[in-house]
Amino acid sequence: xxxxxxxxxxxxxxxxxxxxxxxxxxxxxxxxxxxxxxxxxxxxxxxxxxxxxxxxxxxxxxxxxxxxxxxxxxxxxxxxxxxxxxxxxxxxxxxxxxxxxxxxxxxxxxxxxxxxxxxxxxxxxxxxxxxxxxxxxxxxxxxxxxxxxxxxxxxxxxxxxxxxxxxxxxxxxxxxxxxxxxxxxxxxxxxxxxxxxxxxxxxxxxxxxxxxxx
Numbered sequence: 482x483x484x485x486x487x488x489x490x491x492x493x494x495x496x497x498x499x500x501x502x503x504x505x506x507x508x509x510x511x512x513x514x515x516x517x518x519x520x521x522x523x524x525x526x527x528x529x530x531x532x533x534x535x536x537x538x539x540x541x542x543x544x545x546x547x548x549x550x551x552x553x554x555x556x557x558x559x560x561x562x563x564x565x566x567x568x569x570x571x572x573x574x575x576x577x578x579x580x581x582x583x584x585x586x587x588x589x590x591x592x593x594x595x596x597x598x599x600x601x602x603x604x605x606x607x608x609x610x611x612x613x614x615x616x617x618x619x620x621x622x623x624x625x626x627x628x629x630x631x632x633x634x635x636x637x638x639x640x641x642x643x644x645x646x647x648x649x650x651x652x653x654x655x656x657x658x659x660x661x662x663x664x665x666x667x668x669x670x671x672x673x674x675x676x677x678x679x680x681x682x683x684x685x686x687x688x689x690x691x692x693x694x695x
């Protein structure tokens with residue numbers, strides 16, 4: 482697909498109000514995408530529980546939206562809060578990054594947009610080392626990460642890449658805070674719109690005639 486024909490992609494931070502949209506995105510992943518993201522064809526129950534645990538204080542999530550629908554996500558997860566102002570001076574903060582893009586939206590530049598946003602977020606939120614674990618067959622993600630000078634080693638049957646985030650600047654910190662505020666407002670609006678649509682779907686399902694038996 483040529484650049485001129487690519488759809489417009491909005492990248493914004495995901496907040497707890499986006500949990501349902503994030504869960505639905507994970508459930509839409511095809512078997513190959515699930516395997517590349519989680520290392521196996523995970524069940525519906527696993528993916529639902531996973532989505533519930535992705536909005537802790539050590540987590541930053543970003544989503545790719547096309548036409549208001551979440552079709553790709555990037556996660557930056559740490560075992561403790563990764564806000565720069567909460568990190569003790571001099572302590573090294575490590576986080577793991579993971580990416581998922583729905584099958585029909587692959588090869589449209591979404592992965593690279595999410596990768597860039599994760600790099601920027603890591604820098605501005607105090608993360609120094611980013612670790613990316615890829616399945617051996619996920620060549621596209623490995624090639625994308627290598628563009629940003631990621632060094633891969635083979636650990637526990639999967640290639641693991643590590644790269645260093647850039648140091649933030651006063652301007653980048655201001656920009657990050659302003660973007661987060663805008664994304665938070667948009668998240669609330671999107672959640673409200675989804676809530677309005679749910680009763681409409683339920684009503685349509687209730688009024689639709691039952692399927693005829695043959």
